[in-house]
Amino acid sequence: MMGGLSKRLVLFAFFSVVIALLSAQDAFSQANVTLTPINDEIIAMEFAEFELEIKNLEPETHTFSLDFGIAPLWSIISTPAYRIQVKSGETGSFRIFAKARSLIPDQLYSIPFTISYGDKKINRALMIKYGDVVKEPKEYKPTVVIKPEAIELREIDPRETIAFKIHLSNLNVLNMSELSAILFSEGRLIDAHKDFSLAPLERKVILIETSIDPHTKPQRDKVTIALKYQEKIIATFENIEIEVKGYEDIKTEEKTASAFLREKKDITIENNGNYDVRKTYKKEMGFFKRIFTKTEPGHYIIREEGKSFLTWDYSLSPKETFIVSISTSYVSIFVVLVIAGLVVLFYFLLRSPLQCRKNVDVSKKGDTTLIKVKLSIKNRSSSDISNITVKEIIHPLMLVSRESQIGVIEPRKIIKHKTKGTLLEWHIDRLEPFEERLIIYKAATKISIIGEIILKSALARFQYKGKEKSTKSNSYILEV
Incomplete structure (x- = not known):
């Protein structure tokens, strides 16, 4: 018994020296490596577990790779899977799990491995106490490896269901019937969970579906997957990046x-x-x-x-x-048109059926001003107009010419007055509907005049539909 124990101590001392020599080779590397045992005392069918932290001291980002070489006695896995990218000044980590492939002797084991980045290498070794080297019996520790199906940046449409597919591996013989996978994010966009079970050494894929507000603004977030067993968190997978994409509607x-x-x-x-x-x-x-x-x-x-x-x-x-x-x-505009229509209607209803218009042609002959006056008498109704009398008073300073013209109505009366002027009167027996007659007379100034002479409106009296009516022509200002 003492001989076996001495043999194990010698082996432990030997492996310690080996590790020290390997560590000396990377003393000048630009990375800080820490290997921490989580569970380094195992028996058959159990996984040993280690945490490997690597701090990048280089000025640029590097990808660090794990190489366990040929280890025929051991089945070794890591999460993330053997490779991780670490930015300058930041720290990345691996979880390393090792299990004996078959029954092997009970003793201390050293499993060397290499960490490579760029053209540099760092050597380390896993130290595992196997079998009855473990002095005291212990309970199985729940050990589950989490691996999301996609860990690169995911673009999410907030209008659609968000699905996370997760691969799980139970690394020991513990039967876990009350497991819960919990999803949450830093920005609180994601909050979901799912209950399930894992049989001893079982591998399983679970699907967790959730949704977010469809109007969530475009943003990035980081999701963490946590496994809860018997009210304790036994494993996590962090920093799954998601991005909510923008859409216009x-x-x-x-x-x-x-x-x-x-x-x-x-x-x-x-x-x-x-x-x-x-x-x-x-x-x-x-x-x-x-x-x-x-x-x-x-x-x-x-x-x-x-x-x-x-x-x-x-x-x-x-x-x-x-x-x-x-x-x-x-x-x-309708009101304006109605008012305009009513005005036009009343105008046609109220206007005189007989139209009397005066036009004057003016000419000069020496100091004398000659005028030719045309009175247009028109029936603008649809009925006959009869017994029409037209009277015109000429200014006292004007002399009326007595020339007669063919086709022109001659005045029935010409009455002169010294102060009031000359009265001309014409008579028309009848005008048919829309018939027009023309009265023309000429006059001249008696003396040379400077200024204005007003030719007053002519007055027309007539019979229309049994009633006596009257109307006036326009006046005219004569400048001499």
Whole structure:
């Protein structure tokens, strides 16, 4: 018994010297390596467990690789799987698990391995006490390896279900019936769990599905997977990076309400996407319609390809809405047209059926001013007008010519007065509907005059539909 113990002590001392020599070879490496045993005392069917931490002291990022060479007696795995990338100044870590492939002698074992990065190498060894070297019996320690199916950056659509597929390996003979996988993230986007069981040495793939708010803004987050057994966390897998991708979904809804000569459109624009947007909304409208249109909020006009558009600029965060009201009313123009129509109607109803218009032609002959006056007498109704008498008073300073003209109505009376002037009177028996007659006379100034002479309106009296009516012509200012 004493001989066996001495033999083991010698072996332990030998392996310690070997480790010291290996460590001396990497004394000048630019990485700080720490190997910590988690469980280095095992028996058959158990896994030894170690934590390997590597701090990168180089000025650039390096990928560190593990190489266990040929170890025929041992089955060795690591998580992450034999390779890790570490940025300058940061620390990365491996979990290393080792199990005897078959029954092997009870003793201390040294399993050397190499850590490589760039053109440099660091040598280390796992020291495992196997079999009855372990002095006291112990319980099986729950040991499960977690390996997500995809650990690179994942892009997530917040509108869809998010699924995590996780590979699990039970590394010892412990039957675990109350396991729970918990997912959580630093930014609290992910919060899910799933209960399951693992038989001894079983490998299993579980699927955990969860969802987030569809309007979650684009962002990055880091997810951690934790295994809980008997109210304790027994394993974790950290820093699974996810990125919520942005998507745009602008919904426009238009409602129209119409009344007599009025129309109102309410346009609701909603941001159903997951990030802030700045947009422009355009509504085509012609010039005439714009005159009778008001909007809330106010708009500005742009022209594209010969068309005019009412335009609004807006900014919306997710779930926000922008409402445009367009009100068009033709009531005002309708009222104006109705009033104008009534005015025209009353004008035609109330106007005189007999139209009397005066036109004057003026000419000069020496110091004398000559005028030729034309009185147009027209029946502008659809009925006959009879017994028409037209009277014209000529200014006292004017002399009336008595020349007669063929086809022109001659005055029935010519009465002169020293102060009031000359009275001319014509008589027309009858005018048929829309018939027109012309009265012409000539006059001249008696003396040379400087200034103005007013030719007063001619007065016409007539019978229309059994009633006596009268109307006047326009007056005329004669400048001499």
